[in-house]
Amino acid sequence: MPKLSYLKALNRALGDEMDRDESVFVLGEDMNFALTNVTAGFLDRFGPDRVVEVPLTEQGFTNFATGAAMAGRRPVVEFQIPFLLLLVFEQITNQANKFLLMSGGQRSVPVTYLMPAAGWRAGWGAQHSDQPYSLFAHMGVKTVLPATPTDAYGLLTTAIRDDDPVVFFGPLAALPVREDVDYADLGPIPLGKGRVHRAGTDVTVVALGHLVHEALAVAEELADEASIEVWDPRSVYPFDWAGLAESVARTGRLVVFDDSNRACGMGAEVLATAAEEMRLTAPPKRVTRPDGAIVGAVPELDVALQPDRAQLAEAIRAVLKSPGW
Known part of the structure; x- marks a missing residue:
């Protein structure tokens, strides 16, 4: 069975959608050089009218994509560095995402904002290492964060076909992941549908993005101590x-593993909703970056800010040992 890498899954999904629907096109900086490999081979395959090289003006070409979508096209905008999404936060959240409502349902804005390398890597520095998916979720923008190549293929396909704006985060640490795949089985995956990667009965670990793979490793390491479900x-x-409620109903205990800052992050939201609406037998915990974490340019210091396996194992053991509420 062939193996599919995360980056190849993005390349294949985008190419398949451009083959399927002529209204789909991709634009961004350095598209012709395919620096992220997402658009490798596309210039020769689809031509410059559908692989559009743009000037260094993120606000400008993001608004251009909004207009193109309103005119009947389906743009995919690639951003190579996470902070670029913050430069266009207003264009996405306050314009594209609200225009269907503001137009009384007359104009949808089917744009996909593709971020194929989000998160920390040694040497990237303070402005390149963010994971701002919580911000877009907070503003009600459809936001996806797949952990595996097959999920990346399916969710990018769904994002491109969706009639609303969708922000797609491809975690940098997940890009080397490879997966056995039957290409005939690849297809769209609905938004808002979670996945159990490992079944368990003692504690649910909600892992986001590349941390799914770290959680699976910890679950294996602690297999003699507990039955850990990775969701x-x-x-x-x-x-x-x-x-999530179904998973927590099976286990009664919850730990969230989230590569964003602690305050106002997805970890906080998951814990709050679970505490309000689900039956927990012990207080939940979260493992995240610290409050207000700012990644710099010193790898040794940056590593200390990243949620890791040791922290997750400690949180799992604490929840399991808790006497309950």
Whole structure:
């Protein structure tokens, strides 16, 4: 069975959708050079009218994509660095995402904002290492965060076909992941549908993005101590609250593993909703970056800010040992 890498899954999904629907096109900086490999081979395959090289003006080409979508096209805008999404936060959240309502349902804005390398990497520095998916979820923008190549293929396909704006985060640490796949089985995956990667009965670990793979490793390491369920929301907005409730009903205990800052992050939201609406037998815990964490340019210091396996194992053991509420 062939193996599919995360980056190849993005390349394949985008290419398949451009083959399927002539209204789909991709634009961004350095598209012709395919620096992220997402658009590798596309210039020769689809030509410059559908692989559009743009000037260094993020606000300008993001608004251009909004206009193109309103005119009947389906743009995919690639951003190479996470902070670029913050430069266009207003264009996405306050314009594209609200225009269907503001136009009384007359104009949808089917734009996909593709961020194929989000998160920390040694040497990237303070402005390149963010994970701002919580911000878009907070503003009610459809936001996806797949952990595996097959999920990346399916969710990018769904995002491109969706009539609303969708922000797609491809975690940098997940890009090397490879997966056995039958290409005939690849297809769209609905937004708001989580996935159980490992079944368990003692504690639910909600892991986001690349941390799914770290959680699976910890679950294996602690297999003699506890039966750990690893649950992946896949999309952070809409969030599969029903799926999480089913998992928590099986285990009664909850730990969230989230690569964003502690305050106002997805970890906080998951814990709050679970505490309000689900039956927990012990207080839940979260493992995140610290409050107000700012990644710099010193790898040794940056590593200390990243949620890791040791922290997750400690949180799991604490929840399991808790006497309850």
